[in-house]
Amino acid sequence: xxxxxxxxxxxxxxxxxxxxxxxxxxxxxxxxxxxxxxxxxxxxxxxxxxxxxxxxxxxxxxxxxxxxxxxxxxxxxxxxxxxxxxxxxxxxxxxxxxxxxxxxxxxxxxxxxxxxxxxxxxxxxxxxxxxxxxxxxxxxxxxxxxxxxxxxxxxxxxxxxxxxxxxxxxxxxxxxxxxxxxxxxxxxxxxxxxxxxxxxxxxxxxxxxxxxxxxxxxxxxxxxxxxxxxxxxxxxxxxxxxxxxxxxxxxxxxxxxxxxxxxxxxxxxxxxxxxxxxxxxxxxxxxxxxxx
DNA sequence: TAAGCGTGGAT
DNA sequence: TATCCAAGCTT
Numbered sequence: 001x002x003x004x005x006x007x008x009x010x011x012x013x014x015x016x017x018x019x020x021x022x023x024x025x026x027x028x029x030x031x032x033x034x035x036x037x038x039x040x041x042x043x044x045x046x047x048x049x050x051x052x053x054x055x056x057x058x059x060x061x062x063x064x065x066x067x068x069x070x071x072x073x074x075x076x077x078x079x080x081x082x083x084x085x086x087x088x089x090x091x092x093x094x095x096x097x098x099x100x101x102x103x104x105x106x107x108x109x110x111x112x113x114x115x116x117x118x119x120x121x122x123x124x125x126x127x128x129x130x131x132x133x134x135x136x137x138x139x140x141x142x143x144x145x146x147x148x149x150x151x152x153x154x155x156x157x158x159x160x161x162x163x164x165x166x167x168x169x170x171x172x173x174x175x176x177x178x179x180x181x182x183x184x185x186x187x188x189x190x191x192x193x194x195x196x197x198x199x200x201x202x203x204x205x206x207x208x209x210x211x212x213x214x215x216x217x218x219x220x221x222x223x224x225x226x227x228x229x230x231x232x233x234x235x236x237x238x239x240x241x242x243x244x245x246x247x248x249x250x251x252x253x254x255x256x257x258x259x260x261x262x263x264x265x266x267x268x269x270x271x272x273x274x275x276x277x278x279x280x281x282x283x284x285x286x287x288x289x290x291x292x
Numbered sequence: 293t294a295a296g297c298g299t300g301g302a303t
Numbered sequence: 304t305a306t307c308c309a310a311g312c313t314t
Binding site: 295298 | 306309311312314
Binding site: 036041058079130136192 | 305306308309310311313314
C-alpha cells in the first residue's frame with residue numbers, strides 16, 4: 001500500500017470538525033450513545049438529541065432504571081426507534097453483566113444488543129483508545145475509491161476490516177486518528193454525491209481519480225418509496241404514542257383517519273411484535289417496565 | 293444474503 | 304418533484 005495514513009493524519013489535524021464526542025473526556029457512555037444515534041442518522045440531527053439524552057441519563061444505570069418507553073419518547077424523531085429500545089436493552093445488559101461500566105473488549109461489546117462490527121470497534125477505539133480497524137460507510141467509500149479505484153464500495157463485508165487494518169500505522173494513537181480521519185474524509189470530502197477532489201489530501205494517490213473516475217455499475221436496489229409505505233404508518237402510530245406519553249391511547253383513537261385501515265392495523269401489530277408498543281385491553285402505549 | 297427498518301435535508 | 308443519502312443492525 002502506498003499508505004493513506006500519513007496524508008490522512010496531516011489533513012485531519014486541520015480539517016476535523018469540532019464534534020461533542022471528540023471532546024476530551026467525553027466518556028465511554030457518551031460515545032456509545034452517540035454511536036447508536038449516528039447509526040443512519042446525520043451528525044447535525046444527532047447533536048442536540050445526544051446532549052439532552054446524556055443530561056437525562058448520565059450513565060447506563062440511569063437509563064436502565066427508566067422504562068424502555070421513556071427511551072423511545074426521548075428518542076423523538078431521530079428515526080429507526082428500535083435503536084432506542086436496543087440502547088435501553090444494552091444499558092440493562094451493561095448494568096447486569098458489567099457492573100454498569102461500558103465494556104472495553106470488542107467481543108463483550110458485540111454481545112450487547114444493537115451493537116455490531118462498526119459500533120463495537122468505534123467504542124473500543126474512540127472511547128478507550130485501543131487499536132482496531134473501524135469501518136463505516138464513509139471509510140468503505142474512501143477505500144473503494146482511493147485503493148480500489150471504484151466509484152462506490154460493494155456491500156459491507158468482514159474483509160473490509162482486514163483491508164482497513166492494513167492501512168493502520170503501528171502506533172495506537174496514530175491508528176485511532178487514521179480511523180477517525182478516514183471516516184471524516186468520507187463524510188465531508190469524499191462524499192457519495194459530489195466528492196471535493198480539489199481539496200482531497202489523497203488526490204495524488206487516489207486510484208479512482210487516476211483511472212479517470214469510472215462509474216461503478218451499481219446494482220444497488222433503490223430505496224423503497226416512503227410515502228404510503230408500512231414504514232410511514234409505523235412512524236405515524238409511534239408518533240401518536242410519543243406525543244401522548246406517558247398516557248396510553250385508546251385503540252380507536254390511533255390514526256382514525258388513516259387512509260388504509262388494514263395498513264394501520266398491520267403497523268400496530270408489528271410495533272407490538274417488535275416491543276415498541278404494548279396493547280393492553282383496548283389501549284396502546286409505549287413499553288413500560290418489564291413485569292419481572 | 294437480502295430485506296426491513298424512520299426521518300428530514302440536499303440536489 | 305422525486306430520489307438520494309445519512310458514523311448500521313437484526314433476522
